[in-house]
Amino acid sequence: AMISPPGGAAAMYYTGPSEDLSRPGRTWYPTNGRTVFPRWSEPTTAYHEGVPGHHLQVAIATINSEKLSRFQRNTFVSGHGEGWALYAERLMADLGFLDDAGDRLGMLDGQRMRAARVVLDIGVHLGKPKLTGSGNWDFEYALDFMGKNVNMSPEFVNFEVHRYFGWPGQAPSYKIGQRIWEQTRDEYAARKGAAFDIKDFHREALNLGGLGLDTLRKALLG
Numbered sequence: 001a002m003i004s005p006p007g008g009a010a011a012m013y014y015t016g017p018s019e020d021l022s023r024p025g026r027t028w029y030p031t032n033g034r035t036v037f038p039r040w041s042e043p044t045t046a047y048h049e050g051v052p053g054h055h056l057q058v059a060i061a062t063i064n065s066e067k068l069s070r071f072q073r074n075t076f077v078s079g080h081g082e083g084w085a086l087y088a089e090r091l092m093a094d095l096g097f098l099d100d101a102g103d104r105l106g107m108l109d110g111q112r113m114r115a116a117r118v119v120l121d122i123g124v125h126l127g128k129p130k131l132t133g134s135g136n137w138d139f140e141y142a143l144d145f146m147g148k149n150v151n152m153s154p155e156f157v158n159f160e161v162h163r164y165f166g167w168p169g170q171a172p173s174y175k176i177g178q179r180i181w182e183q184t185r186d187e188y189a190a191r192k193g194a195a196f197d198i199k200d201f202h203r204e205a206l207n208l209g210g211l212g213l214d215t216l217r218k219a220l221l222g
Contacts (some may be wrong), residue, residue: 001050004028010159014049016058019065023054032155040102044089044110047097051086052202057081072209078170079213083177084206086114087185090178097189102181109151116149117164117171125168139165180213188220 004013010030017025027049047053058081061073088164089098089107098104102104122128123137132139139161146157164171189196201220208219 001027001029010156012045014054014058016054017062019062019070021063024181025059025218027055032153041106041109043098043103044092044107046159047092048085048089048110052083052091053085056088057084057206060206064207064209067207068209072211075210077210079173079177080210080216081177081181082174083179083181083213086174086178087181091184113150113152114171114174116146117160118175120145120161121164121171123167124165140169164170180217184220191221192222 008028008030010032012030014030015026023035027046035128036171037073049055058076061068064073089110091201092098093104093107098107119131120137120142123130124142127136129136131145135141143157143161146152146161147154150157152160184200185201187199205216205220206215211219
């Protein structure tokens with residue numbers, strides 16, 4: 001875990017290890033001018049960016065050089081990668097690692113933000129009418145919407161809304177990916193019946209490396 005340099009992203013992010021493992025995988029934490037960090041919001045972020053989230057996912061692909069091409073090892077598909085990271089958060093909750101009331105609140109707070117930005121992305125990029133008032137979604141309305149529906153500082157909200165305006169479809173890819181991962185696991189489990197082992201599912205899925213969601217389903221479900 002590293003403190004990220006100034007001038008970069010306002011949200012936590014992950015960078016994977018180098019192919020020869022001389023550079024480790026890292027989770028970067030921006031301070032955004034803060035000196036005090038509330039603990040309740042951090043565990044779910046650690047699971048998302050670290051293990052079993054991005055670090056487990058990316059590192060497995062990186063070391064799988066005998067089975068995967070460089071494209072498979074180094075390509076990050078947002079729906080697949082971010083979907084896995086949200087899946088990992090829910091997995092840790094299901095396994096009891098977010099039973100503390102504060103930790104669970106942090107996970108749900110993050111889910112609320114990700115749901116709100118799906119609404120924003122659809123509203124902005126499909127030219128939808130505002131939820132209140134007249135006219136269609138614009139930057140100021142999106143900024144106000146996010147400010148009212150997430151637990152973020154104004155500086156963080158401003159950064160995030162700029163990100164959504166400049167990267168159509170990236171925000172929904174998280175939730176779409178999470179849903180596909182969960183649906184695929186459940187269908188995989190139903191087919192396996194009593195023989196289902198969730199560790200086998202995770203191992204088989206992550207050994208595929210980075211790929212599209214349709215390809216993931218076909219590879220796991222046939």
